[in-house]
Amino acid sequence: MPRTPRSPARRVRVRTDGPLLVEGPVELIMDDGTVVTSDRFCVALCACRRSRRFPWCDTSHRRRDRR
Template identity: 70%
Template sequence: MTSPRRVTVVQGGPVLVEGPVEIEVDGVVHASDRFVVAVCACRRSKRYPFCDTSHRRRVRNDVEPERQDDNR
């Protein structure tokens, strides 16, 4: 008897699946032999169905931090 695969759903992120895995999307099979595979849940990934961290929010710092003089 084989042991069950562990699937972890990351809040706001990918679904982690113990590998190796084959993922079928629209009749196309994608395979990975990694020991843990991040499956994209947001469909923003350029490597879909695998996660490329595109779900992370992009934070821009348009304002330069104030300069502090070094008074030594």
């Protein structure tokens, strides 16, 4: 989604040991070219790749062993 002078920048919050929180709506292009969308006001994107719903976060990162 290219930005135009009228479109505001998306805000992304990076959280330590957690998902990326992105103000929506969002459109994601996956490695294989598949496009996934969400019209929610805020989405959590998986950063650990443990989610069963990848690219959406399902809080699987909470079950990670910490050393």
